[in-house]
Amino acid sequence: MNQPVQRALDEVRSRAEALGFDSFGVTAATARPDLPAKLNRALAAGWHGDMDWMAETEERRGAPQALWSEARSIIVLGMNYGPQSDPLALLEEKSLGTISVYARNRDYHEIIKGKLKELAGLLSRRTGAEVKVFVDTAPVMEKPLAEAAGLGWQGKHSVLVSRQFGSWLFLGAIFTDADLPLDSPHAENCGSCTKCLDICPTNAFPAPFKLDARRCLAYLSVEHKGPIPLEFRVPMGNRIYGCDDCLAVCPWNKFASVSREVRLQGRAEFERPELADLVGLDDPGFRALFAGSPIKRIGHARFLRNVLIAIGNSGDRHLLEAAIAQLDSREPVVRGAAVWAVRKLAPQRANALEAQYLPNEADADVRTEWTVALDD
Incomplete structure (x- = not known):
């Protein structure tokens, strides 16, 4: 592996930790050739409901290089938002409203996007690579890409599960045309649990x-x-x-x-x-x-x-x-x-x-x- 690229990636990884990211992994843009077929089956079954934008962006959503043809590597980052108490306890207090844990914070797009831009800019300055940043609003399938990058695995509930952070990770991605050293994909570890x-x-x-x-x-x-x-x-x-x-x-x-x-x-x-x-x-x-x-x-x-x-x-x-x-x-x-x-x-x-x-x-x-x- 090109040593300057490795040093740049190490610097980006270190800066990501300083910015509050808990998980960091790299996968190839072509790592999940199975995604288009899986997405097509889900859409054909109507499981997306009236989220028409999922069908409208099917081609780009299913393959990172359909979204950006120059993409070679993808950095996937995760930020732990685990709650301090059991959110299910509030379900018994009927005169209170229960808000999903992720929405009790400031909008996570705002929390993560600026940090991703800083990291992408650092990678670009160190390597000369082109970069693009994505946080949920673009047609990117972050969870299977995070699995491919070694952050965790998609559980039986379809959400990413991490050994360190459970089911509580905000995800973001940096696409680049650079060939970066890749992390190993994570094996599924749900076992017999349902x-x-x-x-x-x-x-x-x-x-x-x-x-x-x-x-x-x-x-x-x-x-x-x-x-x-x-x-x-x-x-x-x-x-x-x-x-x-x-x-x-x-x-x-x-x-x-x-x-x-x-x-x-x-x-x-x-x-x-x-x-x-x-x-x-x-x-x-x-x-x-x-x-x-x-x-x-x-x-x-x-x-x-x-x-x-x-x-x-x-x-x-x-x-x-x-x-x-x-x-x-x-x-x-x-x-x-x-x-x-x-x-x-x-x-x-x-x-x-x-x-x-x-x-x-x-x-x-x-x-x-x-x-x-x-x-x-």
Whole structure:
């Protein structure tokens, strides 16, 4: 191996550690020729739901060199965001909202992208190589590339699992036209464990290592734009943004709590948010509270939809009036969720409100909410 290139890579690796990255590996751009076929099968099965952008970018997503033909090597980096407490414990506190651990921090795109640019610039200056930086928003399949680069393996829940950090790694990638020394791919180490599959509240895994997003609460609460399908509302519980069940139950997480001295800290106000406070947010209040957070990207209406589903599941009659107030929302997706919440909390009160609201309701989905049989 070219010694100047090796020295440059060692310098980049050392700088990455100083910037807070916990994992670092290099793979070839051609290391995963199996990805196009795997992606095509998932898309053909419709497992991407209404994430149309996945189908639109299929060719580039399936092969790094289709995204950038000059790519020869890929540096994959991971940053531990493991929580300090068990996120599943909040699921029992029904008057609180549960936010996925990754979203309790500042938007991870902002956390990682600037650091990746610094590292890419350092590599370019030392080697003269061309570089490109990617963090999730580009059509890059980071998890299988991270597996190829030796950071860990894709678990049965499809998320990257690390021996050192469990299921809690933010990932980013640096593409380069340089031929870098490669790391060995990581073997799969799930063994016979199926905890991540067994805990899923909506049976979103058709088989180990396969995820049907259409049944996944993380997808439904974040990516899905319409009403939450009726069959998934009770299983949604108080999850108002994302779902950590399959990640949090992974036995490898026991190493994440001792893997680094300085961890990413979630914002305190996102650790135990009260549904009563969240449902009262107007649009400016929502934008102010979630400034710099990935939650802001789903918008006020979808967020209220999720909060109202949680209120319906809470059994807390103190939240009834707040849910009734949302029956006057201008957003159909909010009104529909409010109808469901009111009917769950106070069926007899809902019958009286139906006579008031249904005759004037123009949206077909909201009209259906007033009349469809509730799930238990």
